[in-house]
Amino acid sequence: MDSTEKELIANLKSDGNRQKAFQILVKTYQVRLYWHIRKIVLNHDDADDILQNVYIKVWNNVDSFREDSSLFTWLFRIATNESLSFLQKQRRHSIVSMNEISDYLADSLESDVYFDGDEIQKKLQLAIVQLPEKQRIVFNMKYFDEMKYEEMSEILQTSVGALKASFHFAVKKVEEFLKEERK
Amino acid sequence: MKKTDENIENRLGNIRKDQPFRVPEDYFETFADRLMKRIGEEEQPIKKRTLFFYLKPALMVAASFAFVMLLVYVPVKKFFYTSGNSYSSVQKMNTDSIDSANEIPATLISYFSEGQFLSAVTDMKELESDTISNDKLADFIAANYSDYDVIANN
DSSP, X not given: OOHHHHHHHHHHHSTTTHHHHHHHHHHHHHHHHHHHHHHHHOOHHHHHHHHHXXXXXXXXXXXXXXXXXXXXXXXXXXXXXXXXXXXXXXXXXXXXOHHHHHHHHHHHHHTOTXXXXXXXXXXXXXXXXXXXXXXXXXXXXXXXXXXXXXXXXXXXXXXXXXHHHHHHHHHHHHHHHHHHHHO | OXXXXXXXXXXXXXXXXXXXXXXXXXXXXXXXXXXHHHHHHHHHHHHHOOHHHHHHHHHHHXXXXXXXXXXXXXHHHHHHHHHHHHHHHHHHHHHHHHHHHHSOOHHHHTTSOHHHHHHHHHHHHHHHHHXXXXXXXXXXXXXXXXXXXXXXHO
């Protein structure tokens, strides 16, 4: 944790500078957090709601931030949990199974007016939504964000070995899905 | 595992890695303002939640009850008050008329001299005492009823 981040945290915890520091925090991480969430839930409106909820949680709980991890890790952890909670809520409200969550995400992708990818990119996304939640998150963080396993380990609170295994299985499944699509 | 990771580029190599999604125009430029507005809106009602906020439903029920009671009580009270008043006014009127009958208006007295007024009152009293005389009553009973009727009625 560098001195700039320490100063930002100190300002976030002080009443006088809190609002200004919070705006800096939002501007610094909003893009990376948004794309992390968007890749989990796919739909823009859902991602926007979740991103706002993440920052509201930060605003309300910044005093309880223990500083044993970086702000980045803390924010990504909240964002991941919020995104997974959102999908679990969808499952509870719809009384749908894991496969149907994949169908929900596939439908979101098909109807997404903010999807600009070509046909192959769409097939890759459809392959990713078939993955179990954890593997999907690991795949996105590794493949698209090129995040280090150590960083992912801190955010997802999972061992590096387990993450590597998850990524390996995820790639294999995606590859198989794409092969099936080519036939 | 590292070898597998390196192979991924080859295995999924034909697929562009850049983001296939986009966001609405000015989304990130306006996000912070929208977020701060939402935080402001969510914090305001929490601050304003005073004791009145929590008592409001109970007060509303009490006010509704009082209103209904008022709607019922006032017409009922008015009805009974009016009928009670009319009864007392009738009673009062009767009393007044009795009083006024017994009383001799001062204006009437002024037409008579003191001597004339006194002789008139004395004649009236003689007339009244005649009507309730025991002798006259005994004569009336003796003339109109037999001894049997008198004994049977007593």
